[in-house]
Every structure is written in C-alpha cells, then in structure tokens.
Amino acid sequence: MIKTLESLHAAIDRGSTTVDERKFLDSYGNDLTQAHECIRRFQRTTDQTQLNQALRLYYQVFICIRTQLASITSLELDQISPRLATNCQNLELAVPGTYEPNKPPITIRNIQSHITVITSKQRPRKISIRGSDGYEYVFLLKGHEDxxxxxxxxxxxxxxxxxxxxxxxxxxxxxxxxxYSVIPLAPNNGLLSWxxxxxxxxxxxxxxxxxxxxxxxxxxxxxxxxxxxxxxxxxxxxxxxxxxxxxxxxxxxxxxxxxxxxxxxxxxxxxxxxxxxxxxxxxxxxxxxxxxxxxxxxxxxxxxxxxxxxxxxxxxxxxxxxxxxxxxxxxxxxxxxxxxxxxxxxxxxxxxxxxxxxxxxxxxxxxxxxxxxxxxxxxxxxxxxxxxxxNNEQSATLSITSNRLPEPDQQQQHYQSHLSTINEEDNDHESTVxxxxxxxxxxxxxxxxxxxxxxxxxxxxxxxxxxxxxxxxxxxxxxxxxxxxxxxxxxxxxxxxxxxxxx
Structure with a gap:
C-alpha cells in the first residue's frame, strides 16, 4: 500500500499541467501532504497512530473524490489534456478502425473538445474524432478493461x-x-467504435x-x-x-x-x-x-x-x-x-x-x-x-451505510479495505505484457x-x-x-x- 501511495505522491510532486490538476491540488493538496508526512513518520517510528491518522486523511479525500466523480457527466479536452487538444490536428495517423488496404487512409483532422462521461460502473468516455473525409467518428474510450x-x-x-x-x-x-471496431490501446484500455x-x-x-x-x-x-x-x-x-x-x-x-x-x-x-x-x-x-x-x-x-x-x-x-x-x-x-x-x-x-x-x-x-x-x-x-x-462478476460493490468511524483498533483494517478498493481494478490490469x-x-x-x-x-x-x-x-x-x-x-x-x- 505504501509503495503505491509513494508513486502517487511522486506524481503530485511533479506539479500540475492542466486546469483540472490545479483544481485537484487546490482542493486536496494540503490533506494529501499531511497524510504523506504521517506515512513517513510511521516508516521512521512504526507508530501505529501515525498510520491511522494518514489513513483517516486518505479516506476523507477518497469520500470527497467519489462524491465529486459521481456528478461528472462531461469533460473538456483543453482542461484535462491541453497537449492533445492543441497538437492532435491534421495527423498522418488513420482514424481507428477505418484503415483499408489499397485505399487512401482517412486521417485524423482533430479530436472534438467535448467529452461525455457515461454513467456506468467503469465510467467510460464518449469521444468524437473528425476525419479527413469530413465525417465524425464516435468512439467509447474504456479503461480498466482488456x-x-x-x-x-x-x-x-x-x-x-x-x-x-x-x-x-x-x-x-x-x-x-x-x-463494430475494437482497438486495444494497452492491456487495460482501448477504443470501441460507437x-x-x-x-x-x-x-x-x-x-x-x-x-x-x-x-x-x-x-x-x-x-x-x-x-x-x-x-x-x-x-x-x-x-x-x-x-x-x-x-x-x-x-x-x-x-x-x-x-x-x-x-x-x-x-x-x-x-x-x-x-x-x-x-x-x-x-x-x-x-x-x-x-x-x-x-x-x-x-x-x-x-x-x-x-x-x-x-x-x-x-x-x-x-x-x-x-x-x-x-x-x-x-x-x-x-x-x-x-x-x-x-x-x-x-x-x-x-x-x-x-x-x-x-x-x-x-x-x-x-x-x-x-x-x-x-x-x-x-x-x-x-x-x-x-x-x-467470481468478480457478483462481487458486492462498496457501500457506506454510516458516517460513524470504526473503533481505533479497527481503523487500520477499515481504511485499508477502502483504499484497496480505489486501486483494486487498476492493480489487476497494470501488469505489463x-x-x-x-x-x-x-x-x-x-x-x-x-x-x-x-x-x-x-x-x-x-x-x-x-x-x-x-x-x-x-x-x-x-x-x-x-x-x-x-x-x-x-x-x-x-x-x-x-x-x-x-x-
């Protein structure tokens, strides 16, 4: 768990490059920094109270993020990936799923800025790519799935x-x-033609x-x-x-x-x-x-x-x-x-x-x-x-039935179970080829x-x-x-x- 958290904190330390990343750091940066300090003190002293305090802070951030994510139904490309919005224009790359041998390729002219978030379990994104033929090609970008x-x-x-x-x-x-066209981009994500x-x-x-x-x-x-x-x-x-x-x-x-x-x-x-x-x-x-x-x-x-x-x-x-x-x-x-x-x-x-x-x-x-x-x-x-x-098909989804925190001797197990849920699917798919x-x-x-x-x-x-x-x-x-x-x-x-x- 600590190894996973260290990699996430390293990403935060590199700073923000987009508007959404800056908003995230403004909202949760202080809590995450305090939690990281508690983790470091725990590593030096093995003081269990420091680990419990860190888990408490992480859990508070987790609850806020989960609530916020549930309300997000759309994204703007220039806010989440400015480089993709500005540089991905008039490419030589063919629109995914359109290439045919012995025919001129339909290349990518640009990617539409507005992205729709589908409100299903994995929350895939609906994106539109305009081709060199003038037509718009719609895809579903899915993550956490091979x-x-x-x-x-x-x-x-x-x-x-x-x-x-x-x-x-x-x-x-x-x-x-x-x-329909299926274009795997990596072992844990890919595109599906709409x-x-x-x-x-x-x-x-x-x-x-x-x-x-x-x-x-x-x-x-x-x-x-x-x-x-x-x-x-x-x-x-x-x-x-x-x-x-x-x-x-x-x-x-x-x-x-x-x-x-x-x-x-x-x-x-x-x-x-x-x-x-x-x-x-x-x-x-x-x-x-x-x-x-x-x-x-x-x-x-x-x-x-x-x-x-x-x-x-x-x-x-x-x-x-x-x-x-x-x-x-x-x-x-x-x-x-x-x-x-x-x-x-x-x-x-x-x-x-x-x-x-x-x-x-x-x-x-x-x-x-x-x-x-x-x-x-x-x-x-x-x-x-x-x-x-x-057996994952029928695994119960996480539900919070009470805002009351568990007893101190149960806090570590309680928070670890929720924190593992955050990265549960990512860890299943992040293994390389x-x-x-x-x-x-x-x-x-x-x-x-x-x-x-x-x-x-x-x-x-x-x-x-x-x-x-x-x-x-x-x-x-x-x-x-x-x-x-x-x-x-x-x-x-x-x-x-x-x-x-x-x-």
Missing part, C-alpha cells in the same frame, strides 16, 4: 459473416452479425416501463417479497417461485417496444424479422464461442433495423458456466421476453429455421473456425484469462490443459457430439436440445438475479 479478447471475437464474427455470405440460403436471407442508433434492452425496458408507470424492478421486488432468501433456496422452491413470477407478469415489454417504435405495420414486420434472425444467428455463434454474461445491458437493439447487437465479450469459452458462484446453465439467452417479441410463431418459426441454417454453415466450416479459435486460445497475451478467477508472459510460463501446464479442454469442447459442438450420446446428433436435434436448455425453468431460476432471468 479489450484484446473482444478484438479477437470481432475477427471471428467477420469470418462467420464471410461464411454466411457464401452460402446461398443464408445470403438470400441476409443472415449477418452486426459488429454503435449508432442502438439502445441496450435494459434501457429500452426502463424507458417503456417509466412511460407506463410500471416499476422498473417489479419482478425483482416480487421475488424479494415472496422469498427474501431466494438465492439460498433449494432448486424445487426456486422453480416454484420462478414460475409464479412468470404467471404474475406478462413479460411482453420488448414486443410492445418493437410495435410502438414502428411507424407502420410494414416497418414493424421488417424489424421483427430482423430481430428474430439476428437473435438466432448470435445464439448459435455465441454457443460455439461459449459466450456468457448475456444480461440485458449486454444486448442492444438497433432502433432502425431491429437487429440485436451483442457487446462485452469478456466471458468466452464457457467461463461463466464454470465459475463457483451463480454458474450459468444455459447455452444462450432465450428468456420469455425475447420469445414473446417474436410474436405468433415464437421459437418454432423463423428463429428455429435460422438456427438450423446457421449451425449447418458453422459445421461445414468447422476447420476454419477451429483454426481461428485455437490461435486465440493459445495466444499468450490472452490465454491468462482462461485461468482467471471469475511481459508480466503476463512470465505468468503464462509459470502456469503453462494448466493453460495447455485448459486450452485442450476448450478446443475439444468446441469440436464436440461443431460435430454434434456436445450432448454425449451414442451417435452424433443431427442439426435439427441439436438445435432443439439447445432451445430446451435455454428455456428450461430449472436452468433459468438458478441464474444470478441481476441477469434478469424473469425477463
């Missing part, structure tokens, strides 16, 4: 789109995966229920009222409560959203078809990839076309199914709200037919898919994620075993042996078994309640 796996997933989607475009049946029906005219399913439902004066978390509240200890209940009781929720609420929000946002019946029918087909395509591809964590905030709906767009591909190769807490039991998301949005035919019409066509294409091209996936699994820059502890390469050598045997298991599992899926029957199953049977798994109430009721299985 986007290299997302980049590989997008490469896989591009390959699948090529397969779908060369098959007569899938090309005629316009089966494609809508992707998916225009898209909203997450969670945001759409929240907006719809707000207009209808329906509480957003009505199913969740109903469950907590019926069974406050729902997560600890036996499976039989969970199924009973889960089915009670389904019978008590219609769950037709998404179907109504598609209808209300369409200006005519023809547009609605076209959007419904695109919605069903895109959902089916990604269900099959996501199953082969072992894609998990498909909660409503990771599924987006294109307002124009009605297509489903998936984001956040951190949980691949079935890691969500093997985590210790709330393991996922389903191959893809196919909850009742998604099914009701398909209208009269439900899963037995366009959805099932699309799944069968797509699975047929994936099976026929399994050698190419296996080659791409194997390269990703054995990549030393990515394979460390296969052994990563996956060489550090991860060293880690890869240390864990090489385990990673090789895990990589072989993953590839064997993918091979089973692409040959119809994934259900371990005496003979490989044909495509219609495989699709039917997958749909049964995805819609089974016993599987859905065991999911983390934040995954919204009731929707």
């Amino acid at each position: 986007l290299r796996q997302d980049e590989r997933v997008m490469q896989l989607f591009g390959l699948v789109n090529e397969f779908l475009s060369t098959n007569d049946e899938t090309r005629r029906r316009n089966f494609t995966i809508q992707g 998916v225009a005219q898209c909203d997450t399913i969670q945001a759409l439902i929240k907006e719809h229920r707000g207009r209808a004066c329906i509480p957003f978390d009505t199913e969740y509240s109903y469950v907590r009222e019926k069974a406050p200890n729902y997560d600890q209940l036996p499976l039989l009781n969970k199924v009973e409560i889960f089915e009670d929720v389904l019978n008590s609420f219609k769950g037709d929000d998404l179907a109504k959203i598609l209808w209300h946002k369409s200006s005519s019946a023809e547009i609605w029918l076209d959007r419904r078809s695109n919605y069903t087909r895109s959902l089916a395509v990604m269900s099959m591809v996501g199953y082969i990839l072992g894609l998990g964590d498909r909660h409503p905030s990771n599924l987006m709906l294109d307002r124009t076309s009605g297509k489903v767009v998936h984001i956040d591909f951190g949980d691949c190769f079935e890691v969500a199914m093997t985590r210790e807490k709330f393991p996922e039991k389903i191959p893809f998301r196919l909850t009742r709200m998604l099914c009701k949005a398909m209208e009269v035919t439900g899963i037995d019409g366009t959805f099932r037919m699309t799944c069968e066509y797509v699975m047929d294409v994936l099976r026929k091209n399994r050698d190419s898919l296996m080659a791409v996936l194997e390269a990703s699994v054995h990549d030393p820059l990515l394979s460390w994620r296969l052994l990563k502890n996956n 060489s550090d991860k390469m060293q880690q890869q050598h240390v864990q090489e045997p385990d990673q090789k075993i895990r990589a072989v298991e993953i590839m064997n599992r993918v091979r089973e899926k692409l040959t119809g042996n994934d259900f371990h029957r005496e003979q490989p199953v044909d495509i219609p049977t495989q699709v039917e078994l997958l749909i049964q798994q995805a819609t089974c109430h016993e599987n859905l009721c065991q999911l983390y309640i934040g995954w919204c299985p009731f929707w």
